[in-house]
Amino acid sequence: MIKYSLQRIFYMILVFFIIMLMCFVLIRMLPLPVLPPDDPHTQVVEMRREAMGYNEPYLVQFGLFIRNIFTHFDWGVSDKLYFGQEVWEVFKEKLPATVIVNLYSILLSIPIGIFLGMLAALKKNTWVDYTISTLVMAVISVPSFVYAFLIQYFFCFRLQWFPFVMESGTDYFSPEMLRSLVPPVLALSFGVIAGFTRTTRAELAEVLDSDYMLLAKIKGLTVFQATIRHGLRNCFVVIVPQIFGEFLGILSGSLIIEKIFAIPGVGALTLNAINGPDYNVFMLSTAFYTAIGLAAGLVVDLSYGFLDPRIRMGAKE
Amino acid sequence: MSQNPKFLFVHDETRRVDEALSTKPRSYFGDALYAFRQNRSSVAAAWILLFLILFATFAPILSPYSIKDQDRIYTNYPSFLPFCGAKGWTFLGGTKTYDSQNDASMLFWQGIAQETGMDPVIKKIHTYETAGRRRGEEVVRYSYDIEVNAYYAVGNIYQVFSYKEFERLQEWQNETGIQVVYPYVHASDIEDIKNNPNLWYKVTEKGVADLDEEGRFIPVYATNKEDEGAAYDSLRIPGDDGSYIYSIKKSGAVQCRINYYNYYRYKNGHEPMYLFGTSLMGMDLFCAIGMGARFSLLFALLVAGINMVIGILYGSLQGYYGGAVDMTLDRICDILSGVPFVVVATLFQLHLSQKVGVVPSFLFAFVLTGWIGVAALTRKQFYRFKGMEYVLAARALGASDRRLMFAHILPNAAGTLVTSCALIIPAVISQETALSYLGIVDLSSFTGTTLGTLLSQGNASATTAPNSILWPSIFLGLLMISFNLFGNGLRDAFNPTTRGTGN
Numbered sequence: 001m002i003k004y005s006l007q008r009i010f011y012m013i014l015v016f017f018i019i020m021l022m023c024f025v026l027i028r029m030l031p032l033p034v035l036p037p038d039d040p041h042t043q044v045v046e047m048r049r050e051a052m053g054y055n056e057p058y059l060v061q062f063g064l065f066i067r068n069i070f071t072h073f074d075w076g077v078s079d080k081l082y083f084g085q086e087v088w089e090v091f092k093e094k095l096p097a098t099v100i101v102n103l104y105s106i107l108l109s110i111p112i113g114i115f116l117g118m119l120a121a122l123k124k125n126t127w128v129d130y131t132i133s134t135l136v137m138a139v140i141s142v143p144s145f146v147y148a149f150l151i152q153y154f155f156c157f158r159l160q161w162f163p164f165v166m167e168s169g170t171d172y173f174s175p176e177m178l179r180s181l182v183p184p185v186l187a188l189s190f191g192v193i194a195g196f197t198r199t200t201r202a203e204l205a206e207v208l209d210s211d212y213m214l215l216a217k218i219k220g221l222t223v224f225q226a227t228i229r230h231g232l233r234n235c236f237v238v239i240v241p242q243i244f245g246e247f248l249g250i251l252s253g254s255l256i257i258e259k260i261f262a263i264p265g266v267g268a269l270t271l272n273a274i275n276g277p278d279y280n281v282f283m284l285s286t287a288f289y290t291a292i293g294l295a296a297g298l299v300v301d302l303s304y305g306f307l308d309p310r311i312r313m314g315a316k317e
Numbered sequence: 318m319s320q321n322p323k324f325l326f327v328h329d330e331t332r333r334v335d336e337a338l339s340t341k342p343r344s345y346f347g348d349a350l351y352a353f354r355q356n357r358s359s360v361a362a363a364w365i366l367l368f369l370i371l372f373a374t375f376a377p378i379l380s381p382y383s384i385k386d387q388d389r390i391y392t393n394y395p396s397f398l399p400f401c402g403a404k405g406w407t408f409l410g411g412t413k414t415y416d417s418q419n420d421a422s423m424l425f426w427q428g429i430a431q432e433t434g435m436d437p438v439i440k441k442i443h444t445y446e447t448a449g450r451r452r453g454e455e456v457v458r459y460s461y462d463i464e465v466n467a468y469y470a471v472g473n474i475y476q477v478f479s480y481k482e483f484e485r486l487q488e489w490q491n492e493t494g495i496q497v498v499y500p501y502v503h504a505s506d507i508e509d510i511k512n513n514p515n516l517w518y519k520v521t522e523k524g525v526a527d528l529d530e531e532g533r534f535i536p537v538y539a540t541n542k543e544d545e546g547a548a549y550d551s552l553r554i555p556g557d558d559g560s561y562i563y564s565i566k567k568s569g570a571v572q573c574r575i576n577y578y579n580y581y582r583y584k585n586g587h588e589p590m591y592l593f594g595t596s597l598m599g600m601d602l603f604c605a606i607g608m609g610a611r612f613s614l615l616f617a618l619l620v621a622g623i624n625m626v627i628g629i630l631y632g633s634l635q636g637y638y639g640g641a642v643d644m645t646l647d648r649i650c651d652i653l654s655g656v657p658f659v660v661v662a663t664l665f666q667l668h669l670s671q672k673v674g675v676v677p678s679f680l681f682a683f684v685l686t687g688w689i690g691v692a693a694l695t696r697k698q699f700y701r702f703k704g705m706e707y708v709l710a711a712r713a714l715g716a717s718d719r720r721l722m723f724a725h726i727l728p729n730a731a732g733t734l735v736t737s738c739a740l741i742i743p744a745v746i747s748q749e750t751a752l753s754y755l756g757i758v759d760l761s762s763f764t765g766t767t768l769g770t771l772l773s774q775g776n777a778s779a780t781t782a783p784n785s786i787l788w789p790s791i792f793l794g795l796l797m798i799s800f801n802l803f804g805n806g807l808r809d810a811f812n813p814t815t816r817g818t819g820n
Contacts, residue, residue: 019655026664134358141801142794143747145754149776149786157780255659256751260776274663274757282663289657 005302012294023286024065025058027279033080041084048077076280081272087280091269098265100172102254104185106247109192114239116193117200118227124205132197139194145256148187152260156183165262184261188254192246199242203235237308241300248296349732352810359806362799369796373614376607381590384608384765388599390474390577391589393782394467399588402466405439411468412439417460421525426465428526428534429472429515432499433576437470438463468589471577472515473499477570480547487551489583496552497579500538500561507537514574539565546571594784597774600766602785606792609768612760617745620683621738627684628691629734633722635692636699643696654689661685662752676763683745694737698730732811739804743797750793768793
C-alpha cells in the first residue's frame, strides 16, 4: 500500500511538472505587459525580469523558474496588479478567504447531505425519497451561480438578512464576518449537499438490503441503531473519499461564487490576473489549481484503499 | 372408437400449430425507446427541452427586435406590452414599485400624466399617514407606495435633432396624429432646473409644482419666437394658441422636448413590446435570451460532436491495442485532464483569439480536454468486447484491425456513447455560460450576447431590475435540469443492467 501510494505521489508530481512546463511556456510566449515608464518600480521589475531570464530560451527560463521556487520559494514579481510585490506574498493574503469559505461550506454540507441521504434511503420508494431525489437532481443540474443570484436577491435584497458582499478585512471569525459569509457558503453548499445526498442514498439503499443488516435487526437493534452502526459505516467507504474530493474540488470551483460575493480570494485574484494581464500571478494560480485538481484525484484514490481493505491496490504482494 | 362420456378430447379434430408472432419485433433502439417512455420524468424533461429549443429557435424571429436594437433609455426595464400598459394592468404593464412617494412627487407624476396623456401611476399600494407639526400647526402628511408604469414614467426628454430630422418628425406627426414634440420650456422659467424635462409648469425652488388657487398647474411654455430653432408646422398641444415654440437653436441643430414613448414609436414604427423586459444594454431580453441560447446549444452540439469523434478514435486505439499503447495514451490523457479548464480557456483565448477568432479558439479549448471522458468510455467498452468469441471468429476469418474495431466492437458501444453525448451538452453549456459570465471569453462580438453575459449584466443590476436576471436564470436552470434528466433517462434506457430496477 505504501509503495503504491509513493508511486502515485511520484507520478502526480511528474504530471504536475509537465503541466507546469506547458503552461509556463505558453504564458511566457505571450507579449509582456508594458511597464509604466516613470514608475520607480519599473526598474526593479525590469531587473527582476532580467534575473528571471526573460531573454533566454524557454527551457532555461523554466529551469530558472523552478530553481527560484525550490531555493527560496520565489514565484516572481507582479508586474501589473500589485506592481512590484512578490506574487507569493499577494497569494498568501488571498488564500485564507477561499479556504474559509470552502471549509464552512463543506462542514455545513456533510451533516445535511448525509442526513438527507439516509432519510431517502430509509424511506426508499416513498414520497420522501421521490421528493429528495427530485430535488437532488434539480440542484445538481443547475449551476451554482444561479443559486447565488437567488440567494443574493431574496436573502440579501428582499429580506435583508445578510449583507450583499463579504465584509472586508481579515477577521474571519467576527460575528459580522460570519453573517456576511452565509450567502456564499449557502450558494456553494447546495451542489455539495446534493452530491452527498445522492451518494449516501445510493450506497445506503444497497447496504440496507444486505444480509448483515438483516442479521443486525434480528439481533434486536432498532432500525436507527442498525443503520448508524452497520449501514452508514459501510457507506463511508464511498462518502469519505467524496468529502475529500469535494473539498478540493470546490476550492477550485468557487471562482464564480467568489466574484458574485466579492470574496477577496484566490478566484478573484485569478480573474484579475487574467484581465490584467498579470502573468506571474496567473502562473501561480495555475499552479495552485493544477495542484488542487491532481491532489483531489490522488486523495480520492488513495483514501479508498485506506478505508476499505477490499479495494486496496497494492495488496497483491 | 367408443366415446367415454366423462372425457372429451379437446383438440381431437383441430390441427395444432404454433401461432405466428402477431406482435411486432422490437429492435434494440425501439426497446430503449420503450424503456425511456416508462420514465415519466425523463419524458417530461424531453418535452420541456423541446419547448426550450423551439424557444431558442423562434424567439429571435418572433421578437420585433433584433439583437442590434439597443435602446438607450429603456435599459433594465420591466416586462411591458402596449395593450397591458394602456389598460393600466400591473401584469406586463412595465410595473416598477416606488416607495414612500409624498404629495410633491405625486404631483410630479400627475404633471407627466396631464401633459402626455399617459398616466404613469398604475395604482397606490399603500397609503401612510404621518401626523407632524409645521409652523405650530398640526398637519397630516401622506406618503404612498405606488406602482408606476416605467415606460410612461420616462415622460419627456431633451433631444437634439438636425433640421432635416426635425422636419421628418413633423411630417410623421402630421401623418399619424401622434404628438411627439412638446413645447419647449426654458430652464429660467423653472427655477434653473436643467435636468428635468418633465417640468412644464411653475415650480418652487425645490422643484415642486406651484399650483394656482384652483389647484391646477400653471404652464410656463416658452413663447419667445426669437429663440425658436426651426419653423414648426405640425400638431400643437391643446391649449396652445400658436404662440408656443417647439424647439430652440442648438449649434447648427435644434433641441426639443420630446415624449420618449411616442418618439420610440416614430423611431421603431411600433410601441415598445418587451415580454421579458430589457437588458442592461437596452436589448429585448426575449430576443437576447433566444440568441444566447441558440449559440449555447449550437456550440455545445458542435463541441459534443467533435469530442465524440476524437474520443471514439482515441478510445478505440487505446482499448483495442491495449498494453504499451494504452499506457502511453493514458498518460497523455492524465496530463491533459490535469490542466484546469479555466487555464486552458484563458490560454487559448490569449494566444489564438487574435489569430483565428474568439469562437474557434473557445472551441479548441473545449476540444482539448473534452474528449477524454468519451475516450475512457470507449476504451472500457472495447475491453469488454474485444475478448469475445465473435471477435475471435471475425479475426479468424481475416478481418482487418480497422474492421474489427469499427465494424465489430464499436457498434456495441454506440448506445452508451450516444447517451453520454446527451450529458456532455449540458456540461458544455454550463461551462460556456460560466466563462462568459466571468468575462474570460467575450463572445458578444460574435453572437450579440450570451446567457453568461446576460447573467453578469443582470447581476450588476439585480436589485433595481430583478427581471433582467430572473429570465436568463430561469431559462438556464430549466435547460440544465431538463437536459440532465433527459440524458439520465436516455442512459438508463440504453443500459440493460439498470432496466426494471424501478428507478
